[in-house]
Amino acid sequence: MIELEGVPELVDPVMVAAFEGWNDAGDAASAAVAHLDKEWKGEVFAALDAEDYYDFQVNRPTVWLDDGVRKVTWPTTRLSVVRVGGDKPRDLVLVRGIEPSMRWRSFCNEILGFAHELGVELVVIMGALLGDTPHTRPVPVSGVTSDPDLARTMALEETKYEGPTGIVGILQEACTHAGVPAVSLWAAVPHYVSQPPNPKATLALLNRLEDLIGLRIPLGELTEDARAWQLGVDQLAAEDSEVAEYVQSLEEARDTAELPEASGEAIAREFERYLRRRDGGPGQGGTHATDGEGAAYLRDAPSDRTRPPKPKPTQRPGQGAEGEDEGGDDASGPPESSGDSSDG
Numbered sequence: 102m103i104e105l106e107g108v109p110e111l112v113d114p115v116m117v118a119a120f121e122g123w124n125d126a127g128d129a130a131s132a133a134v135a136h137l138d139k140e141w142k143g144e145v146f147a148a149l150d151a152e153d154y155y156d157f158q159v160n161r162p163t164v165w166l167d168d169g170v171r172k173v174t175w176p177t178t179r180l181s182v183v184r185v186g187g188d189k190p191r192d193l194v195l196v197r198g199i200e201p202s203m204r205w206r207s208f209c210n211e212i213l214g215f216a217h218e219l220g221v222e223l224v225v226i227m228g229a230l231l232g233d234t235p236h237t238r239p240v241p242v243s244g245v246t247s248d249p250d251l252a253r254t255m256a257l258e259e260t261k262y263e264g265p266t267g268i269v270g271i272l273q274e275a276c277t278h279a280g281v282p283a284v285s286l287w288a289a290v291p292h293y294v295s296q297p298p299n300p301k302a303t304l305a306l307l308n309r310l311e312d313l314i315g316l317r318i319p320l321g322e323l324t325e326d327a328r329a330w331q332l333g334v335d336q337l338a339a340e341d342s343e344v345a346e347y348v349q350s351l352e353e354a355r356d357t358a359e360l361p362e363a364s365g366e367a368i369a370r371e372f373e374r375y376l377r378r379r380d381g382g383p384g385q386g387g388t389h390a391t392d393g394e395g396a397a398y399l400r401d402a403p404s405d406r407t408r409p410p411k412p413k414p415t416q417r418p419g420q421g422a423e424g425e426d427e428g429g430d431d432a433s434g435p436p437e438s439s440g441d442s443s444d445g
Contacts, residue, residue: 111182111192115314116216119227120178122200124267126290127299129229133306134197140319143181143195151175154201156217164368178208180215185316190350193316194219200268208268209275216281224276224283225313227306228269229299232289235351236334240305241289244313247277255313257284286310291351293344300326 117137119130137143151157160176178198185191194215202210216224235242244257245374252259262270269285276283286309288302304320304327311318 111194111219112184112190114182114192114194114219114221115217116194116196116212116221116224117227117310118196118212118224118272120198120200120268122154123202124228124230124269125410126229126231126288126295127302129288129290129299129302129306130227131197132298132300132303134195134309136303136307136321136323137183137193137198137318138181138195140321141183141185141193145179145181145185146178148179149198149208151177153176154204155199159202160199162394166413180212189315189318191314194437196223205268205271206275209272212272213275213279213281216276217279220282223314224272224281225310226269226272226283226285227232227310228267228285229288229290229302229306231292231295233351233354234289234291235348235355236291236294236331237348238355239353240302242305242309243287243289243307244284244286245287246282247273248282251282253286255284260285281408284295284313286313293347293360298326298330299329303327 117134119125119134121128125131151162155176157176162173162175164171164173166172174276176199178196178201181195183193185193193317196212215221225445232241246252246255246256246257247260249259251257260273273283273285286306288306290299290302300323302374304323307318307320307323310316338348
């Protein structure tokens with residue numbers, strides 16, 4: 102291991118992790134952790150030794166110039182800490198890197214070693230997968246855990262997935278076996294616009310994280326980036342009537358599946374969320390998920406919009422991520438909830 106700045110003492114820390122690669126469709130999850138690091142000015146204190154976990158023919162190092170001096174950046178996973186002030190201060194340990202090429206058990210054990218040493222109380226691992234979901238609707242985000250008690254207390258799904266998994270699933274299972282509470286948050290990215298970045302999916306993950314750990318997350322320019330992304334997809338879609346028909350079918354399937362959610366219990370949960378955020382909480386500065394136009398954009402009701410680019414089922418970069426092909430046209434959640442998320 103490479104020690105960079107020494108390990109700080111933390112207050113009620115939560116570890117938030119994301120990894121580029123198989124479980125990061127549209128780079129949505131890794132971008133969410135990068136956003137937290139940027140907005141809260143994270144301080145890197147450690148990095149895993151790249152020699153131990155990465156195949157450099159798969160993830161190549163990069164060369165760059167620093168005031169005329171040639172330097173090399175190696176692919177790895179770095180840990181940083183952010184301190185969130187407010188009435189109830191809480192620190193976050195951010196884990197951001199690339200899915201390792203080898204020695205996954207050692208990789209997870211090393212991360213868990215940090216979690217134990219830092220007194221981490223909860224591990225939240227974020228991922229994104231491709232699904233049959235329309236870009237014109239709010240991004241579905243599912244929260245799953247392998248811990249039945251945690252599923253009950255935090256209103257999460259208990260994982261039932263069986264099949265191939267990525268580092269997100271392996272790390273969650275490692276946490277469970279080590280007795281560390283762990284949750285996975287999964288965003289569903291429309292398979293027909295899978296190219297990164299996808300700020301709308303990143304925004305949805307941050308919304309869910311905000312609800313889960315009780316922090317108000319500054320969004321900066323992310324809301325406007327998400328709006329611009331959707332408008333760009335709309336403009337491309339307007340050129341193809343076949344795509345418009347396809348997306349309309351996804352919208353209809355999604356709206357039909359979500360009808361049961363228009364219940365008194367669901368409305369009460371949303372109102373409680375509104376009151377909690379209105380009254381404020383830990384976190385400083387910036388626009389928040391429920392502020393002004395951002396809230397209407399993120400949680401908007403179905404509306405008539407121009408449609409996106411033609412779907413190309415044979416070109417789905419994230420295809421193969423756990424369960425993502427199992428959801429069919431049910432856009433209410435199955436692709437993401439039965440995906441790697443189910444595996445944990």
